[in-house]
Amino acid sequence: xxxxxxTQSRRVALTRDxxxxxxxxxxxxxxxxxxxxxxSTQAERTFTTASLQGTYSYVNNNDDVASFGLIIFDGLxxxxxxxxxxxxxxxxxxxxxxxxxxxxxxxxxxGTGTATIKFKGADVExxxxxxxxxxxxxxxxxxxxxxxxxxxxxxxxxxLHGQLVTPCGRDERTEAENG
Numbered sequence: 001x002x003x004x005x006x007t008q009s010r011r012v013a014l015t016r017d018x019x020x021x022x023x024x025x026x027x028x029x030x031x032x033x034x035x036x037x038x039x040s041t042q043a044e045r046t047f048t049t050a051s052l053q054g055t056y057s058y059v060n061n062n063d064d065v066a067s068f069g070l071i072i073f074d075g076l077x078x079x080x081x082x083x084x085x086x087x088x089x090x091x092x093x094x095x096x097x098x099x100x101x102x103x104x105x106x107x108x109x110x111g112t113g114t115a116t117i118k119f120k121g122a123d124v125e126x127x128x129x130x131x132x133x134x135x136x137x138x139x140x141x142x143x144x145x146x147x148x149x150x151x152x153x154x155x156x157x158x159x160l161h162g163q164l165v166t167p168c169g170r171d172e173r174t175e176a177e178n179g
Contacts, residue, residue, distance in 0.1 A: 045111065045137055045145070045146035046109050046145050046146065047107045047108065047109055047110065047111040047134060047145055047146050047148075048107055048109070048145045049075065049076060049077040049105065049106060049107050050075045050076070050145050051107050051111070051134060051137075051145050051146050051147055051148045052073035052075065052079075052105060052107060052134075052148050052151070053073050053074060053075030053147070054072070054073060054075075055070055055071070055072050056070070056071045056072075056073065056148075056151070056165045056166060057069075057070060057071075057165070057166050058070065058071050058081070058083060058165050064087065064088050065085060065086065065087040065088075066085070066086045067083050067084060067085035067086065068083065068084060069081060069082050069083030069084055069099075070082050070083075071165060073105065077104050077105055077106060078102070078103070078104055078105075079102070079103050079104070079105055079115065079117070080100075080101070080102050080103075081099070081100065081101045081102075081103070081117055081119070082098070082099070082100050083098070083099045083100075083101075083119075084096060084097070084098050084099075085097045085098075085099060097121045097122065097124060098121060098122070099119045099120065099121045099124065100119070100120055100121075101117045101118050101119040101120060102117070102118060103115055103116050103117035103118060104116055105132075107134070111133060111134035111137075111146070111148075112131070112132065112133045112134075113131075113132055114129060114130065114131055114132070114156075115129070115130045115132060115153070116128070116129045116130075117129075117130070128155055128156075128157075129155070129156045129157070130153045130154065130155050130156065131153065131154055131156060132151050132152060132153035132154075132165070133151070133152055134146070134148040134150070134151050135150045135151065135152050136148070136149040136150035137149055149166070150165070150166050151165040151166070152165070153165055
């Protein structure tokens with residue numbers, strides 16, 4: 001390869017690297033702006049335990065366990081759950097376990113909180129504590145305090161896996177206000 005060809009090849013490589021770097025920087029700025037916008041929108045809302053009321057679906061799929069069910073929040077800080085879990089059984093089998101439970105939750109003004117649930121099943125009895133954040137709310141005019149439309153939760157003990165909690169159907173207050 002001639003010196004001229006090698007120089008040209010390095011210029012092309014540098015230009016390509018600069019473009020990649022520029023695109024990466026643009027993506028980072030876009031992500032940061034989106035997060036700031038979401039935070040400012042979230043900051044305009046006020047949350048309380050009343051932000052969690054009604055029936056929400058629960059979905060979890062991690063490692064070798066999948067589970068789903070319903071969580072009913074009363075809007076006053078109490079909740080009930082019914083969950084089915086599909087986990088490992090004896091070698092080469094799966095075991096379906098139905099869990100029910102009751103618990104409490106608290107929500108701070110920023111939309112984060114904790115929930116503690118006492119689970120009971122056929123041969124299982126345990127308590128779990130979950131940290132959560134309200135990630136989506138009903139339209140601003142729909143409710144004061146803000147009504148949670150989506151919640152992301154992680155258990156404090158047992159790993160870094162998260163669970164998505166979303167409302168089932170439409171909330172009566174939202175239907176009445178939106179016609």
